[in-house]
Amino acid sequence: MSALNHVVRLARIDVTRMLRKHTDRSESAGRVISTVVFGLVLVVATLASAYGASRLGASLVAGELSDVAANGIVAARGLVAVFGVIGSVVVIVRAIGQRGTLTNAEGVLTIVPTRQALLGLLLAEYVYVLLWLGGPALGIGVGLAVGTGTVWPALTVPLGVAAVAVPIVAIGYPLGLGLRHFVTRFAFVARNKGRLIVLVFAVYFALVATGSLNAAVVRLFEPLQASPTGWFADLLFLGTPTLSATPVRAVGAVGVALALGLAGTVAGTRVAEAHWFSDPALAGEPEPETPAEAAEPGLERRLAPVLGVPTAALVVLAWRRAIRAPMKLLYAAYPLFFAVGIVADILQTGEVPPYLPVGTLVFVTWAAGVIFTLNPLGDQGAGLPSTLLSRVDGRRFVHAHLLASLIVAVPLGLALTAAAALVSPVDTETTLALVVATPVLMAVASALSVGIGIAFPRFEAVNITRSMETVIPSLLAFALFTVHLVGTTAALAVVYDEGVRATAAFLVSWLLPFGLTVGAETLFLVAAALLAGLVAAPLVSYRYAVRRFDTYTLG
Numbered sequence: 001m002s003a004l005n006h007v008v009r010l011a012r013i014d015v016t017r018m019l020r021k022h023t024d025r026s027e028s029a030g031r032v033i034s035t036v037v038f039g040l041v042l043v044v045a046t047l048a049s050a051y052g053a054s055r056l057g058a059s060l061v062a063g064e065l066s067d068v069a070a071n072g073i074v075a076a077r078g079l080v081a082v083f084g085v086i087g088s089v090v091v092i093v094r095a096i097g098q099r100g101t102l103t104n105a106e107g108v109l110t111i112v113p114t115r116q117a118l119l120g121l122l123l124a125e126y127v128y129v130l131l132w133l134g135g136p137a138l139g140i141g142v143g144l145a146v147g148t149g150t151v152w153p154a155l156t157v158p159l160g161v162a163a164v165a166v167p168i169v170a171i172g173y174p175l176g177l178g179l180r181h182f183v184t185r186f187a188f189v190a191r192n193k194g195r196l197i198v199l200v201f202a203v204y205f206a207l208v209a210t211g212s213l214n215a216a217v218v219r220l221f222e223p224l225q226a227s228p229t230g231w232f233a234d235l236l237f238l239g240t241p242t243l244s245a246t247p248v249r250a251v252g253a254v255g256v257a258l259a260l261g262l263a264g265t266v267a268g269t270r271v272a273e274a275h276w277f278s279d280p281a282l283a284g285e286p287e288p289e290t291p292a293e294a295a296e297p298g299l300e301r302r303l304a305p306v307l308g309v310p311t312a313a314l315v316v317l318a319w320r321r322a323i324r325a326p327m328k329l330l331y332a333a334y335p336l337f338f339a340v341g342i343v344a345d346i347l348q349t350g351e352v353p354p355y356l357p358v359g360t361l362v363f364v365t366w367a368a369g370v371i372f373t374l375n376p377l378g379d380q381g382a383g384l385p386s387t388l389l390s391r392v393d394g395r396r397f398v399h400a401h402l403l404a405s406l407i408v409a410v411p412l413g414l415a416l417t418a419a420a421a422l423v424s425p426v427d428t429e430t431t432l433a434l435v436v437a438t439p440v441l442m443a444v445a446s447a448l449s450v451g452i453g454i455a456f457p458r459f460e461a462v463n464i465t466r467s468m469e470t471v472i473p474s475l476l477a478f479a480l481f482t483v484h485l486v487g488t489t490a491a492l493a494v495v496y497d498e499g500v501r502a503t504a505a506f507l508v509s510w511l512l513p514f515g516l517t518v519g520a521e522t523l524f525l526v527a528a529a530l531l532a533g534l535v536a537a538p539l540v541s542y543r544y545a546v547r548r549f550d551t552y553t554l555g
Contacts, residue, residue: 006112010120015127017103033456033476042135049139050146051513057147060242073243077230078221084164084229085220088172091125095176096183099125105276114276115269122169122265129165137161144240152239156250160236166257167229170264174271181275228256307403310392314400315407318372321379332367357421357434364413364438366485369445372405374481375473376450376545377457377552384459385554394549398450398542405446410439444538449481451541454548456480488534494527501527 022035099121102108108117141157183189189196207213224230234249303312342359346352372379376397380387387397417438421431458474493500501520509517 003113003116006116007119007123010108010112010117011123011127014103014120014124018124018128033474037476037479042132046135046139049136050143053140053143053153054147055143057144057153057240059147060240061148073233073237073245074225076233076237076243078225080160080164080233080236081224081227081229082217082221084168084232085224087129087165087168088175091129091169091172092176092179094125095173096180099173100177100180100275102276109276114273115265117276118268118272119265122173122268125169125173126165129169130162133161133165134158148241150239150241153237156238156240157236160232160238160253163235163253163257164232167260167264170261170268174264174268177268177271177275181271181278184280185275185278228252231256307400308396310390311396311400311403314392314397315404318379318401318404319408321381322372332371352420352424354425356424357417357426357431360420361413361417361434361438361441362485362489364409364416365441365445366482368405368409368413368442369449369481369485370473370478371409373401373446373450374453374477375458375471376401376453377549378453378459378471378473381459381471388549388552388554394546397549398545401450402443402446406439406443409442409446413438413442445481445485447542448484448538449477449541451538451543451545451548452477452480454545454552484534484537488531491527491531491534494523495531 102117102121112120137158137160138154141154144153144157145151183193183196204213231249231253234245234247235253236245237243238245238247238250299316303315306312307315342353342356346356377384392400414435418431418435421434426434453473456474456477458471458477460471490504494504495501498520501524505518505520505523508523512518
């Protein structure tokens with residue numbers, strides 16, 4: 001069998017395993033549902049890209065965007081180059097985590113040379129990148145073609161995305177593999193891997209929040225714009241009317257992709273030989289958790305007179321699992337990434353926006369709903385059969401997880417919301433209202449999430465790195481809970497504020513096709529009806545969680 005056949009077969013096996021893993025209903029129904037959701041998101045993104053691109057193309061041809069037409073290709077070069085860097089970072093993270101080793105490495109590396117094995121992985125990663133980008137790229141190309149009345153964008157946009165994906169994978173994967181070698185082959189790093197991940201997360205968030213990361217990207221924009229990596233924009237928009245893409249640069253982009261792909265393969269082979277043929281460093285014995293374990297019996301005894309012995313035991317057990325696997329709590333900080341721009345503005349201007357307390361309230365509400373209640377069955381792990389066979393009923397089980405969340409989250413949430421309100425220019429009445437609403441909304445969010453978590457549990461661990469696993473809530477549970485919270489906030493804002501209502505009506509009317517419009521009053525009625533259903537959902541979710549636990553059986 002030729003080397004090319006080896007590479008293609010290895011990539012095909014990898015992709016086939018991935019597809020089977022995410023579509024096998026006998027393994028995990030939640031994973032299948034997550035795959036369906038991913039497919040729906042991809043379809044929506046493709047259709048939205050096509051619609052937006054058609055509007056943009058029509059505006060370009062009509063001369064409505066003369067400034068964009070004059071400078072668009074120059075700006076696009078910088079944007080595409082920066083996008084390539086971001087894509088490479090994603091591939092780097094994947095290589096450090098789950099994608100840094102071969103499946104059945106001993107057998108594969110005995111049969112084929114290291115370079116062919118590496119090329120198989122690179123080709124599989126390339127396919128995964130195209131799975132994410134291919135649909136939107138095709139949508140943008142077809143949309144531009146329809147809007148401008150020329151067929152070229154339908155060909156060049158997908159071709160440009162396919163070309164830019166080559167250096168994203170070829171450069172990102174070897175770099176990630178090298179970092180993985182450092183993380184797993186040095187004893188000090190292996191021993192302190194969990195602490196280092198938290199430290200890296202904190203440093204990354206600090207860089208984003210202070211604007212340092214944005215400043216670095218801005219400084220890189222012009223050099224990247226002038227570099228050959230910006231030529232992919234000329235390939236993307238070659239033939240698009242009013243955008244002055246250069247054919248020479250477009251052809252050069254193909255050469256750049258081939259050159260970087262070859263360089264990445266050569267460098268990656270050397271790194272792979274060093275990494276795949278060496279043994280991981282021993283992390284040593286885990287540190288004893290005597291302080292926490294010594295404190296737990298006393299804490300349980302103090303809670304038992306108030307909560308009852310079974311409930312107190314379940315509450316302390318939930319806390320104990322969080323202490324032993326703190327990595328699973330990092331996902332509670334995800335919404336903070338949407339607030340980094342606000343934090344950066346506050347640090348730069350010294351002015352606190354009046355909407356900060358409301359945003360803080362939304363964040364603490366979300367965090368309260370995901371810490372302990374978004375996967376209560378999955379968090380039981382191997383102890384779930386014992387819990388189901390015990391004398392604990394559904395009401396007590398649900399109450400215990402609600403209490404485990406609220407005892408921790410409410411004091412922290414009150415402190416954060418109050419601090420944000422005190423430093424912001426909101427009046428005293430609004431501050432009191434926000435503080436009073438905080439524990440109520442956190443309790444409601446937890447009641448909603450416990451039902452979603454029991455309906456869509458996740459039992460299998462997720463790889464944070466190849467050797468570090470933890471059980472986190474399912475993607476579908478995350479999505480449903482987040483959509484409910486965002487939808488409730490948006491509907492409440494539309495009902496409560498006339499300015500928000502008018503702005504929302506304008507945006508919805510602009511997005512609707514065929515000249516359809518929505519008035520502010522109509523939007524008010526729709527939002528009010530939607531809000532009534534959303535407000536009732538937590539009660540329904542809570543009652544479902546109680547009944548579901550009482551009737552739950554292990555299949």
